[in-house]
Amino acid sequence: MLTIEKIKRDFSHRKAFTGNSESYHDSPIFEGYGNLCDLYFKSNEKNIKQEQVDTYNEFRKSFKNYLPEIDNYILRSLRDSEIKLRDSIRQTKLTLDIIEIPFDNLKYDLVLVCGKTYKKFLILKRNIDIRVEFKNRQIKSIQRKRDITLDNE
Numbered sequence: 049m050l051t052i053e054k055i056k057r058d059f060s061h062r063k064a065f066t067g068n069s070e071s072y073h074d075s076p077i078f079e080g081y082g083n084l085c086d087l088y089f090k091s092n093e094k095n096i097k098q099e100q101v102d103t104y105n106e107f108r109k110s111f112k113n114y115l116p117e118i119d120n121y122i123l124r125s126l127r128d129s130e131i132k133l134r135d136s137i138r139q140t141k142l143t144l145d146i147i148e149i150p151f152d153n154l155k156y157d158l159v160l161v162c163g164k165t166y167k168k169f170l171i172l173k174r175n176i177d178i179r180v181e182f183k184n185r186q187i188k189s190i191q192r193k194r195d196i197t198l199d200n201e
Contacts, residue, residue: 049105052096055089071148072096078111081162082143090151100149103157106185107147114160114180115142117187122164122176125192130174133166137176140164145177146196156181156188161196 059072070091075084089096089104123138130137146161160180168174179196181188189200 050101050108052098052101055096055101056094059087059089061091061094070094078144081141082145085144086146088146088148090149090153092151097151099157100151103182103185104147104149107158107160107182110185111144111160114187118142118162118178118180118190121190122178122192125176130166130176133168137164137166140166155199155201156183158182 055072055074059074061070062073063070070093072089072091074087076087077083078085087104089100119138119142122142123134126134126137142162142164144160144162146159148159148161150157150159158181160182161177162180163175163177165173165175176192177194177196178190178192179198179200180190181200191200193200
């Protein structure tokens with residue numbers, strides 16, 4: 049379980065190159081769901097709220113409960129060129145790439161960027177990138193998009 053003290057002690061603190069945003073960063077491993085996942089706690093003047101930590105800790109314990117809904121969304125969002133690879137894509141393990149815990153965001157309290165990588169031809173690989181926004185420990189929205197930095201709505 050993470051605590052504010054552990055985050056401030058063990059994570060790296062980063063200020064944005066532009067603007068005044070800042071965050072604490074670490075790369076935890078979600079065994080079986082990719083090599084590393086970038087984890088960002090947005091902060092304000094190096095402060096993090098306990099509710100941010102609680103949100104992450106709860107997600108960490110129960111993230112597998114959300115995976116069937118995310119997998120179903122991916123299969124429903126396949127493009128025409130991907131439909132013939134549906135079985136292969138279904139069997140590919142979902143990778144968790146980025147988790148962001150915002151500071152005082154009214155729209156969502158956790159963002160998960162995840163996806164699947166599949167082989168298009170022999171060596172050509174394609175990615176399916178998904179942005180999942182959570183509010184109050186529920187999936188609020190899921191979108192497949194090229195620019196995962198943009199909000200879903």
